[in-house]
Amino acid sequence: MNTTQFSIGQIAKQAKCKVETVHYYEKSGLMPEPPRTEGGHRIYSLPHVKRLTFIRRCRELGFSIEQIRGLLKFIDEPNHYCGEVKAMAMLHVREVQQKIDDLQRLQSALNDMVIKCKGADYSIDDCPIIDALYVEQQ
Template sequence: MKRGKLAQSTGCNLETIRYYEKIALMHEPDRTESGHRVHSLDDQRRLKFILRSRELGFSIEQLRGLLNLVDSDDYTCGEVLDVTTQRIADIKSKISDLKKLERTLSDMSSRCAGGEVPDCPVINSLFDEQSLK
């Protein structure tokens, strides 16, 4: 199938497919005698794998590592688990950071009456570095 059909079948933007080819997450597609790029069902499966992995928040480097394992045909479930466990740790860290951010913003906004005066506790807090720690 041509790139446009691949994009349509996966819901992926053409430019994104080009980018994944450029950074070698996608293999260089075969070409017809007239030079048109053609993708196989394996290419479609690989792109779906990439898209799903990105939805789950795997970085390009983590994804590259997973694909290198898959491409080697010599990987263990334990190796995949290591990458996944690291992703879970990253997520937990981000959740913790977001909770701190929520507490800080909630505290700042709780001091604001929302009135018509220009003196705003939220703005004052944003200028005060200590309130963001």
């Protein structure tokens, strides 16, 4: 049995976020209020580290705090099942793909811009970069 304990600074480091962000997640109800030392410092253990990591990774995946709250319900209320999580994830797969598509379209616009703009010989009035961003798209 692992009863290793961690300070807020330690779990923040492990989950790669800031101490203030952990406070914020606690205020938002995503992280529980953990036990404290005599002096009032928060004491965390491994499940907390996992939970915080889960939250941070979800944020990276583009889930909003509200969506994460929804996902965490499946953990906190064991009468829910994985199928619902799967449905949420599948929904999210589409959203993420949309973001990728958008960025790729924008990326090639930028690349075009860089290629078209020959360097230091145009005044801004007919700068291809400025023009590139005014051109209508689909």
